[in-house]
Amino acid sequence: MDPSLRMARWAAGALAVSALMVAGCATMRVSSFAERGIDLSQYRTYEWAPDDRFATGDPRLDNNVFFQQRLRADVEKQLAAKGFEKSTGDAAALLLHYHASINQQIDIAEADQRYGYTDKRASSLYDAGTILIDFVDARTDKLVWRGWAEGSLDGAIDNQQWMEQAIDKAVTRILEKLPRRL
Amino acid sequence: MRRLLPWVAIGVLALAAAGCATMNVGSHMQRGLDFTQYRTYDWGPADALPTGDARLDNPFFRDYMEGAVEKQLAAKGLERASADAPDLLIHYHAVVQPRIDVNRADGEYGYCYDETCGVRVIDVEAGTLVVDVVDARTNKLIWRGWAQSPAQRLLSRQHRMARTIDEAVRRMLARFPEGAN
Numbered sequence: 460m461d462p463s464l465r466m467a468r469w470a471a472g473a474l475a476v477s478a479l480m481v482a483g484c485a486t487m488r489v490s491s492f493a494e495r496g497i498d499l500s501q502y503r504t505y506e507w508a509p510d511d512r513f514a515t516g517d518p519r520l521d522n523n524v525f526f527q528q529r530l531r532a533d534v535e536k537q538l539a540a541k542g543f544e545k546s547t548g549d550a551a552a553l554l555l556h557y558h559a560s561i562n563q564q565i566d567i568a569e570a571d572q573r574y575g576y577t578d579k580r581a582s583s584l585y586d587a588g589t590i591l592i593d594f595v596d597a598r599t600d601k602l603v604w605r606g607w608a609e610g611s612l613d614g615a616i617d618n619q620q621w622m623e624q625a626i627d628k629a630v631t632r633i634l635e636k637l638p639r640r641l
Numbered sequence: 642m643r644r645l646l647p648w649v650a651i652g653v654l655a656l657a658a659a660g661c662a663t664m665n666v667g668s669h670m671q672r673g674l675d676f677t678q679y680r681t682y683d684w685g686p687a688d689a690l691p692t693g694d695a696r697l698d699n700p701f702f703r704d705y706m707e708g709a710v711e712k713q714l715a716a717k718g719l720e721r722a723s724a725d726a727p728d729l730l731i732h733y734h735a736v737v738q739p740r741i742d743v744n745r746a747d748g749e750y751g752y753c754y755d756e757t758c759g760v761r762v763i764d765v766e767a768g769t770l771v772v773d774v775v776d777a778r779t780n781k782l783i784w785r786g787w788a789q790s791p792a793q794r795l796l797s798r799q800h801r802m803a804r805t806i807d808e809a810v811r812r813m814l815a816r817f818p819e820g821a822n
Contacts, residue, residue, distance in 0.1 A: 518736040519785075525782075563740055565741065565743065584741065622669070
């Protein structure tokens with residue numbers, strides 16, 4: 460590899476790590492798992508499964524079509540970029556489910572007490588949101604891939620633009636973990 | 642969003658210091674829609690979502706709520722449909738949820754509840770009022786507004802309930818896009 464490129468990558472990596480450290484412990488956490496031995500490139504088409512009826516835990520988001528539309532549009536865009544096709548007419552190889560939920564989280568700065576003082580202002584209460592996306596094999600009805608993101612949503616639901624940005628970010632980060640179709 | 646968090650925290654502190662009378666209001670709308678096409682509305686069928694609280698399942702609450710919404714919609718130039726089919730259907734519901742809170746403000750004023758001066762976590766009830774506006778022709782949600790405040794403000798006394806509902810509905814419908822006139 461070109462040494463200057465390697466240097467640039469290293470710098471970008473260091474920058475990203477320090478940005479995470481500044482952002483603290485409430486950063487978005489993203490994870491995924493895939494069924495062992497599954498080759499995701501065998502699937503080409505997908506379609507959305509019917510909406511689930513689970514409550515989100517927040518009356519602002521229950522049956523909120525604006526949230527649902529944004530999430531679906533984001534997922535479709537990312538999947539198109541990865542080479543998946545939205546099924547039209549024919550039976551799709553994959554069925555997509557998603558689920559969103561909100562939990563109240565409490566963060567108390569325990570570190571401060573170890574140093575002998577308490578700063579109440581360091582404790583915080585926030586709404587944590589989780590978005591989860593499931594890929595199910597339409598033929599066998601088995602889950603083949605699941606990705607999710609969890610992070611603070613405080614103040615973001617009340618502002619539509621912030622909420623949309625939070626969804627965009629979460630979906631992008633989740634589907635980054637999905638292997639690309641060739 | 643992450644970098645905003647300290648500022649949000651400061652904002653929360655400022656609100657906490659300013660007293661407990663906070664109400665947060667928000668709304669979502671269908672983007673790219675011409676709201677001037679709507680002129681009339683009517684109440685939709687009663688909402689299937691449970692209120693979750695018997696204290697709100699009473700005619701007083703419904704009277705205050707519907708009265709407040711009708712007043713604000715009239716101010717926006719929308720008329721209650723009489724004979725013709727309405728352009729819009731309005732739904733509302735109220736939810737009371739248990740939540741927790743932290744006694745942030747106490748430390749700032751320099752007193753503690755006990756010798757450790759630890760952080761206290763308090764159980765509270767949050768009340769959320771949601772108003773949904775549906776296009777009657779397409780049956781699609783075009784706007785949703787809500788207001789959240791401690792449920793005590795809604796439930797403790799009757800005249801307080803009326804005032805709280807009035808403030809909540811006024812502030813959320815202030816966010817509804819302007820209509821034809």
